[in-house]
Amino acid sequence: MAKQAKKIWIVLDSSGFGGIESHVEQLALGLSSLSNHVTVVFIQNHAQHPLEKRLQSHGITCVLLDGRIVSLWQAIKTHKPDIIHTHGYKAGILARPIARMMGVSCASTFHSGEKKQGRLHWYDWLDRNTAFLANHVYAVSTPILDTLPCPATLTNNFVDTQQLKPSKGEKIAFVGRLSQEKAPERMLNLATRYPSLHFDIFGDGPLRTQLEAEATENVTFHGAQESMTSIWPQVGLLVIPSKAEGLPMVALEAMARGIPVAAFDVGGLNRLIEHGKNGWLLEPNDMDGMAEVVHTWCSGNEHDKKHWRDNAIDTIETRYSAKAVVPLLLQDYAIFAK
Missing domain, CATH: 3.40.50.2000 (Glycogen Phosphorylase B;)
Known part of the structure; x- marks a missing residue:
């Protein structure tokens, strides 16, 4: 062949x-x-x-x-x-x-x-x-x-799943281009709702200057990363607040490391995410629902988090490796x- x-x-x-x-x-x-x-x-x-x-x-x-x-x-x-x-x-x-x-x-x-x-x-x-x-x-x-x-x-x-180690990080992260279709401003919305939590944004793009000017103190902008290899072990929850997507590689890369994804139901994400099992899939623009997911993940015990992480890894190994x-x-x- x-x-x-x-x-x-x-x-x-x-x-x-x-x-x-x-x-x-x-x-x-x-x-x-x-x-x-x-x-x-x-x-x-x-x-x-x-x-x-x-x-x-x-x-x-x-x-x-x-x-x-x-x-x-x-x-x-x-x-x-x-x-x-x-x-x-x-x-x-x-x-x-x-x-x-x-x-x-x-x-x-x-x-x-x-x-x-x-x-x-x-x-x-x-x-x-x-x-x-x-x-x-x-x-x-x-x-x-x-x-x-x-x-x-x-x-x-x-994604190639060989030699990947599960993340045990706790960061709530956005990873991607800071552009309109990715809707990174929604991370700022979450940050204002949860001033006691910290939110990390990895990426660069045309909206960065505006976003940095509007962000609260509990948001950190890290810029574009040549490699996410050293970053993924720090991440616990990946937020994909996009208005439009295909089947984003960033979601696969996260889930392959046991990082559950919270996303809106756009593009091919409904083929990847099983709500409440390996991540959370919400109706487009449902920011109240997204905020509730952040609370669910943060308040989850170790048994809950292990369940989400293991299911995320299994999904990638079985169908997206x-x-x-x-x-x-x-x-x-x-x-x-x-």
Whole structure:
């Protein structure tokens, strides 16, 4: 099975580290662990990229191009990958037609379902309306699947659970981009309701200055993290107050370490979270309910917390781990690469 897709290229355009980049990292490691030759191709060189550094530390080959379609064309023609798997709009728009013309099998994963504004709206439209050029299209949540105008498959994001240790931390944390769709201002709302508790925000983005100006003293902003490895052991509850999501990698990364997630029912989170069992899933915008969840978690005894932590880990191991998902992906590769 793996021999039919020995040389796999993962193609993306990226200048920072977020959910797509985390997915690509896990995908590259998972495919490589099953004896495939994996190369991660950055469409454009945005200087030293945190993902490039992390991949290279694991022995994954990275190629940085100059953003021109002719450069991608020449690279594919020269190296002749068996499979190209694209992530993000620019990678899909450029790589799919080239792969089709060269007879290279191509897959595309769509990670985002929220509406874009301005120029991004047209890039997103073009990405979705050229998705049919791929041999196989994936979406990480049902709402994203519903936006695609071609046949596509619902797929799970996943994380490598090997060597992960359960967290026994107590921090109440937000981890993500400080932007409108992530609704980080809702963490400030929780902080005003519970002045005796402390709330930690890990991430950066366009709303940071405004949020810091409005935050109470029981909120700490830690900025963007090159790696969350040393942070996760300090976290006890992850709050995802987003207005829109796919199937966020940050939720999987937390739950794989036994950190329950409190989130609103957006995107694919209802496939992941079982309310009261491995986390809490609330109706969108129900801030009273979210505040009650914070109280529930803080007042839980050790037996309660162990129950939530163990169920979170079990959910990821069973359905969202690399060992559960990557073999299924390789089966798809083998089918459409024939």
